[in-house]
Amino acid sequence: xxxxxxSPALAGKxxxxxxxxxxxxxxxxxxxxxxxxxxxxxxSLVCTIDPARRLANSLGLTALGNAETxxxxxxxxxxxxxxxxxxxxxxxxxxxxxxxxxxRVASPEQRERILxxxxxxxxxxxxxxSQEYISMEKLWELRRSSNYELIVLDTPxxxxxxxxxxxxxxxxxxxxxxxxxxxxxxxxxxGKLGMSLFNRGGYVMRGLARxxxxxxxxxxxxxxxxxxxxxEGFRERARGxxxxxxxxxxxxxxxxxxxxxxxxxxxxxxxxxxxxxMEVVSLVVNRVHPMPTEALWADAATLTPxxxxxxxxxxxxxxxxxxxxxxxxxxxxxxxxGVPIIQVPRFAMDVHDISALWRTGRYLVGDETLG
Amino acid sequence: xxxxxxxxLWIVSGKGGxxxxxxxxxxxxxxxxxxxRTLVCEVNTQxxxxxxLERPEAGPxxxxxEQNLWAVxxxxxxxxxxxxxxxxxxxTFYKTxxxxxxxxxxxxxxxxxxxxxxxxxxxxxxxxxxPDGRWRFDTVIMDAPATGHAISFLSVPQVxxxxxxxxxxxxxxxxxxxxxxxxxxxxxxxVALPEEMPVNEALELHAALRDKVxxxxxxAVLNQSFPERFTEAxxxxxxxxxxxxxxxxxxxxxxAQAVLAGTKLERxxxxxxxxxPRLFTPEFGRKAIEQVMEHLExxxxxxx
Numbered sequence: 001x002x003x004x005x006x007s008p009a010l011a012g013k014x015x016x017x018x019x020x021x022x023x024x025x026x027x028x029x030x031x032x033x034x035x036x037x038x039x040x041x042x043x044s045l046v047c048t049i050d051p052a053r054r055l056a057n058s059l060g061l062t063a064l065g066n067a068e069t070x071x072x073x074x075x076x077x078x079x080x081x082x083x084x085x086x087x088x089x090x091x092x093x094x095x096x097x098x099x100x101x102x103x104r105v106a107s108p109e110q111r112e113r114i115l116x117x118x119x120x121x122x123x124x125x126x127x128x129x130s131q132e133y134i135s136m137e138k139l140w141e142l143r144r145s146s147n148y149e150l151i152v153l154d155t156p157x158x159x160x161x162x163x164x165x166x167x168x169x170x171x172x173x174x175x176x177x178x179x180x181x182x183x184x185x186x187x188x189x190x191g192k193l194g195m196s197l198f199n200r201g202g203y204v205m206r207g208l209a210r211x212x213x214x215x216x217x218x219x220x221x222x223x224x225x226x227x228x229x230x231x232e233g234f235r236e237r238a239r240g241x242x243x244x245x246x247x248x249x250x251x252x253x254x255x256x257x258x259x260x261x262x263x264x265x266x267x268x269x270x271x272x273x274x275x276x277x278m279e280v281v282s283l284v285v286n287r288v289h290p291m292p293t294e295a296l297w298a299d300a301a302t303l304t305p306x307x308x309x310x311x312x313x314x315x316x317x318x319x320x321x322x323x324x325x326x327x328x329x330x331x332x333x334x335x336x337x338g339v340p341i342i343q344v345p346r347f348a349m350d351v352h353d354i355s356a357l358w359r360t361g362r363y364l365v366g367d368e369t370l371g
Numbered sequence: 372x373x374x375x376x377x378x379x380l381w382i383v384s385g386k387g388g389x390x391x392x393x394x395x396x397x398x399x400x401x402x403x404x405x406x407x408r409t410l411v412c413e414v415n416t417q418x419x420x421x422x423x424l425e426r427p428e429a430g431p432x433x434x435x436x437e438q439n440l441w442a443v444x445x446x447x448x449x450x451x452x453x454x455x456x457x458x459x460x461x462x463t464f465y466k467t468x469x470x471x472x473x474x475x476x477x478x479x480x481x482x483x484x485x486x487x488x489x490x491x492x493x494x495x496x497x498x499x500x501x502p503d504g505r506w507r508f509d510t511v512i513m514d515a516p517a518t519g520h521a522i523s524f525l526s527v528p529q530v531x532x533x534x535x536x537x538x539x540x541x542x543x544x545x546x547x548x549x550x551x552x553x554x555x556x557x558x559x560x561x562v563a564l565p566e567e568m569p570v571n572e573a574l575e576l577h578a579a580l581r582d583k584v585x586x587x588x589x590x591a592v593l594n595q596s597f598p599e600r601f602t603e604a605x606x607x608x609x610x611x612x613x614x615x616x617x618x619x620x621x622x623x624x625x626x627a628q629a630v631l632a633g634t635k636l637e638r639x640x641x642x643x644x645x646x647x648p649r650l651f652t653p654e655f656g657r658k659a660i661e662q663v664m665e666h667l668e669x670x671x672x673x674x675x
Contacts, residue, residue, distance in 0.1 A: 021388070022388065022517060023389075311618065317651050
C-alpha cells in the first residue's frame with residue numbers, strides 16, 4: 001500500500017490549512033482529513049467556513065455553530081471504524097468571531113463605541129482580507145487555548161491568493177493607517193473637519209469630502225480614534241498568527257479541481273505560498289475523471305448495437321474528460337515542481353455523507369489511488 | 372414571456388466555477404448578432420470573455436471585439452479615476468487628491484467605495500448616449516462576481532442609501548438603484564450546475580437579490596447538464612456487466628441530478644430554467660460558445 005505526503009502530515013502536523021478557490025471541495029477535504037486523523041488516533045478539530053448543511057448532518061450534528069462540538073460516535077457507525085481519538089467540528093461565524101476579538105482586546109468603554117460604529121461593520125464583514133484574517137486569528141486562538149493534536153482549517157473561498165496571505169498586513173494597515181492619521185490629524189486636533197485649510201492635509205481632505213461627503217469622513221475619524229488604542233494588542237496577535245503560519249508544525253493543503261481556470265488559480269496560489277515561505281504539504285486535485293480501461297471498451301463491444309452505441313458514447317465522453325483532466329494535472333505538476341499531487345476521483349453522486357468523506361480520506365492518504 | 376432582447380442590462384451571476392463567463396460570452400455574442408450594440412463588462416477579474424471569443428484582451432478601457440460587440444474589464448483604480456474626475460472636474464485637482472499614495476491607501480477603507488465606482492462605471496455606460504441621441508450601447512451585459520460577492524456588489528446602492536449621510540456618494544447610489552430595480556431595464560440570469568451546492572447558492576442569490584436589491588430573477592441557466600440516455604431497461608440489461616453498469620449508472624445519476632436540479636430551481640425561482648448540455652470539446656473557445664448560444668436561444672428571444 002502506498003502512502004501520500006498527507007499521511008505523515010496527518011500523523012505529525014499540528015495544523016493543516018486547506019486553501020484554494022471556491023467550489024473545489026476544500027470543506028470536504030478538510031473534514032475528510034480531520035476524520036481520518038481522529039480514526040487514526042489523534043484528537044482533531046475541523047474548523048469550517050459556511051459548509052453545506054449536509055456536512056453538519058453527516059457528522060451527526062443538526063448544525064455547526066461557532067463553538068467546538070464533539071462529533072457523536074453514532075455518526076461514524078456506518079463506517080465500521082471506531083475513532084481512537086475524539087473528533088470535533090465547528091463553523092466559523094465571521095461576525096461573531098470579530099466581535100469576540102474586539103471584546104478581548106478593547107477596554108469596556110471602547111468596546112461599545114467600536115462595535116456600534118458603521119466602519120467597524122465594514123471592517124468585520126466587507127474589507128478585503130478581513131474574513132481571511134479572522135479565520136487565521138481564530139486558528140491562532142484555538143491553537144493557544146486548546147489541546148487538539150491536529151486542527152484542520154477550511155478557509156474562505158478566496159479569489160485572490162494575495163487576499164489570503166496579505167490579510168494580516170491589510171488589517172494592520174487599516175488599524176494603524178499612516179494615511180488616515182496624516183489626513184485626519186488636523187481634523188482630530190481641531191475637533192472638526194475642514195478647519196485647517198492651509199495645510200496640505202486640509203486641502204486634500206476638502207477634495208476627498210467632495211467625493212465622499214464630509215460626514216462620512218467625520219465618522220471615519222471617530223472610528224480611527226477609537227480603534228487606534230488597540231493597535232498594540234492587534235500587532236502582537238498578528239505577529240503570533242504569522243509565526244504560526246510559518247511554523248514547521250503547520251502545513252498547507254492546496255485544493256483544486258481539474259477545471260483549467262481552477263488550475264491556473266492553484267498555480268498562482270502555490271507561487272504566493274512559496275514566496276511567503278509557507279510549506280505546501282500537497283496539492284489535492286478533486287473530482288478527477290478516471291480514464292476508461294481497455295477492458296471496458298472490449299466489454300462494451302459485446303453489447304447489442306443500440307446499447308453498445310449508448311455505452312460507447314458515454315465512454316467516449318469519459319475519455320475526453322479524463323484526457324482533459326490528465327493534461328491539466330500534468331501542467332499543474334510542471335508549474336509546481338516537487339510538490340506531491342494527490343488525485344481524488346469524482347464520486348458518482350454528489351454527496352457529503354460520512355462514507356464519502358471517509359472515501360475521500362482514503363484517497364488523501366493513499367489507501368486507494370486513481371488509475 | 373419576454374426575452375432578454377427586450378431588456379438593456381443583463382446581469383449574470385451564480386456560484387464560482389459554474390460557467391458565468393461562458394454564459395455571459397454566449398449571450399453577448401447573440402445580442403451582437405441581433406444587431407444590438409453590446410457591451411460585456413467583467414468586474415475586476417482575469418478576463419475570460421475575450422479569450423472565449425478568441426479576441427485580444429479588452430483591458431480596463433472599452434474595446435471593440437467585433438461588429439456590434441465591445442468588452443471592458445472594470446477595474447477599481449481606473450474606475451475610481453473616472454469617477455473622481457467626474458466629481459472633481461479638474462485633472463490637477465484630481466491628481467493632487469487621488470494620486471497621492473497615502474490617499475489611495477486611505478480610500479480602500481471607505482466602505483463600499485470600490486464597489487460603488489465599479490458598479491458606477493457599468494451604470495455610466497448603460498446611460499451613455501451617442502451624439503445623435505441613441506444609446507451608445509443597446510445592451511450591457513454584466514458578468515457579475517460570484518454569489519456572496521455579487522450580493523454585496525449589487526446591494527451597494529441600497530446599503531449606501533440607508534447608511535451614508537446625504538452627499539455625492541448617496542446621490543450616485545440612488546441613481547444606480549433606480550436602474551437596477553427597474554424590470555423594464557434590468558434582468559438577472561442565475562447560472563447553476565446540476566449539483567447540490569451550486570443550486571443552493573442560486574436559490575440564496577435569488578432570495579438575496581429579491582430582498583436586498585429588489586431585483587427579480589428573470590431566468591436560470593443550468594449549465595453542464597447531462598441529457599438522459601439510459602433507460603431503466605438498459606440498466607437492467609447491463610446487469611451482467613458490472614463495470615459497464617457502473618459507467619451507465621453514473622451517467623444516469625448525473626442526468627437524474629440535472630432533472631432534479633432543474634425542478635428545484637423552477638419551483639423556487641418561479642422563473643424558467645434553460646439547460647445547457649455538458650460539451651465535449653477538447654478546446655473551449657469560440658465554437659463552444661456558439662454551441663452554448665444556440666441552447667440559450669429561447670432565453671434571448673423569449674420564444675417558447
